[in-house]
Every structure is written in structure tokens, then in C-alpha cells.
Amino acid sequence: MFRVVLASLLLATPAAAQDPLKVVTTFTVIADMARNVAGDAAEVVSVTRPGAEIHGYSPTPGDLRGAIDADLILWNGLNLELWFAQFLENLGDIPAATISDGVEPIPIAEGAYEGRANPHAWMGADAAMVYVDNIRDALSEVDPSNAETYAANAEAYKAKIAATLEPIRAELAAIPEERRWLVTCEGAFSYLARDLGLREMFLWPMNTDAVGTPQQVRRVIDGVRDHDIPVVFCESTVNTDPARQVARETGAAYGGELYVDSLSEADGPVPTYLDLLRVTSETVARGLTGAR
Ligand SMILES: [Zn+2]
Numbered sequence: 001m002f003r004v005v006l007a008s009l010l011l012a013t014p015a016a017a018q019d020p021l022k023v024v025t026t027f028t029v030i031a032d033m034a035r036n037v038a039g040d041a042a043e044v045v046s047v048t049r050p051g052a053e054i055h056g057y058s059p060t061p062g063d064l065r066g067a068i069d070a071d072l073i074l075w076n077g078l079n080l081e082l083w084f085a086q087f088l089e090n091l092g093d094i095p096a097a098t099i100s101d102g103v104e105p106i107p108i109a110e111g112a113y114e115g116r117a118n119p120h121a122w123m124g125a126d127a128a129m130v131y132v133d134n135i136r137d138a139l140s141e142v143d144p145s146n147a148e149t150y151a152a153n154a155e156a157y158k159a160k161i162a163a164t165l166e167p168i169r170a171e172l173a174a175i176p177e178e179r180r181w182l183v184t185c186e187g188a189f190s191y192l193a194r195d196l197g198l199r200e201m202f203l204w205p206m207n208t209d210a211v212g213t214p215q216q217v218r219r220v221i222d223g224v225r226d227h228d229i230p231v232v233f234c235e236s237t238v239n240t241d242p243a244r245q246v247a248r249e250t251g252a253a254y255g256g257e258l259y260v261d262s263l264s265e266a267d268g269p270v271p272t273y274l275d276l277l278r279v280t281s282e283t284v285a286r287g288l289t290g291a292r
Pocket of ligand 1: 186188207
């Protein structure tokens with residue numbers, strides 16, 4: 001009898017140990033970061049889908065059902081997900097970690113959110129390292145048995161992030177300083193611009209503000225002319241018409257879409273966060289150097 005019980009325990013234990021953690025994230029970028037840190041030890045899902053607008057998202061009843069059995073929820077914070085407090089309240093008692101905790105925020109320069117933290121910190125190399133550490137710590141807290149795995153994965157992943165940005169930083173450093181402008185739709189690139197030594201100009205400060213008004217377009221047209229800026233960009237999750245209009249009216253090139261708030265589908269150009277960093281930075285560098 002004892003032997004039978006022991007045998008069934010031995011059989012049951014490995015299965016229970018392999019039952020992966022369920023981690024729910026608010027958007028695809030954090031989901032991919034979390035997958036890299038978790039490896040096989042967790043199943044990671046994102047509430048918002050690839051390509052979605054994430055700031056003012058409205059969670060559906062299905063989103064709530066998909067998150068109700070989560071062991072851990074990861075969100076950005078810094079005023080990114082305006083819908084998150086309500087979402088979490090509806091879920092009840094699930095541990096949630098704010099993965100931007102400890103990031104040195106860059107304030108938003110203008111608009112309805114002036115003076116508040118710019119939320120897009122994952123675009124900066126230093127801040128991204130803080131994100132990875134916070135994900136590692138949150139996973140280890142809910143799943144201490146895999147803490148060593150999370151720590152090793154986090155270190156390897158941080159090295160990859162640094163290696164992804166290094167060549168682009170060198171390429172941009174070779175561009176004359178007066179050409180080093182990053183003109184975009186949303187003011188989502190403060191952290192990347194700081195890292196890469198670029199000055200920023202944007203049509204609107206946040207996607208949740210008024211977007212693409214005639215005044216915004218006029219102001220950026222004037223700015224592009226004043227500084228003789230060679231190229232204008234927009235992002236994959238918003239209407240690109242106002243940026244294209246700026247390019248048309250100033251004679252600047254339209255440099256294409258940058259990825260910041262969302263990954264693409266698996267078969268698209270930026271299925272991972274490292275791809276997002278690389279493609280966005282390369283698009284900027286290509287636009288500024290005039291190589292097409
Ligand atoms: Zn954004």
C-alpha cells in the first residue's frame with residue numbers, strides 16, 4: 001500500500017513541477033520580454049493583440065476571462081495603460097508587477113500630460129535593463145523554484161538588448177549633429193532619442209491626446225523647414241497621413257513606419273522586442289543618412 005502511494009506521488013510530482021506559470025501582460029512588447037526571461041517555465045499572453053493601440057484600449061469580457069487564472073500580471077505603468085487600474089480591479093486578487101519601477105522617467109514636454117512621465121521607457125537601453133530585472137524579480141517571487149533559470153535568462157537577454165543597439169549607436173554617431181533629428185507622430189521616442197543622441201520633434205505628445213490637428217501639422221512643417229530636417233517618420237499603430245502631409249509640404253522624405261507600442265504578427269517585420277529595437281533604429285538611421 002505504502003509503495004503504491006509513494007509511486008503515485010513520484011509520478012505526480014514531475015507533472016506538477018512542469019505545470020507552467022501563467023503570466024498575463026498588457027501589451028505585446030512586455031509579453032516578448034517576459035517570454036525571454038521565463039523561457040519554458042511560464043506561458044505568457046498579452047491582453048492587447050499585435051498592432052493594437054495600447055494607451056486607451058478597452059478590455060473586453062474575453063480579455064478578463066483570459067486573465068482570471070493568471071499567476072502574475074505584468075504591466076508597464078508610467079501612465080501607459082490608462083485602462084489598467086479598472087482591469088486589475090475586475091480581476092480581483094492577482095499579483096501584479098509594474099515593470100517600469102525604478103526607471104528614471106523623462107517628462108512629457110507638452111499637451112494634456114505635460115510634466116508627467118513619458119511611458120515609452122522600453123525604447124531606452126538603460127530602462128530596458130530595469131524592465132528585464134523587474135520581470136525576473138516578479139517571476140522569481142511567484143515561482144521561487146525557477147529563480148535561477150529566470151536570473152540566467154535575464155542576464156543573457158540583457159546582453160542581447162545591448163548588442164542590438166550598439167551598432168546603430170555607432171552608425172548614428174557618424175551623422176552630422178545638425179541632421180540628427182527624429183520627427184515622428186507620437187512623442188514616443190524620448191528614451192530612444194536620448195540614447196542615440198537625437199533631438200525630437202513630434203506631431204502629438206500622446207496617442208490619447210488630440211492627434212493630427214491642423215495646428216500640429218502646421219507647427220511640425222515649420223519646425224522641419226526651420227531646421228532643414230531631411231526625413232519624417234510615423235508609427236505602425238496610428239494614422240500616418242499627417243506625417244506624410246508634413247513630408248509632402250516640406251520636401252522632406254517620408255522615412256516609413258517606426259515600431260514602438262506594438263510588435264507585429266509572427267510573420268511581420270517585428271515579431272520580437274529585439275526586432276522592434278533593431279528595425280526602428282535602422283529605419284531611423286537609414287532615413288537620416290539618406291540611404292534608401
Ligand atoms: Zn505610445
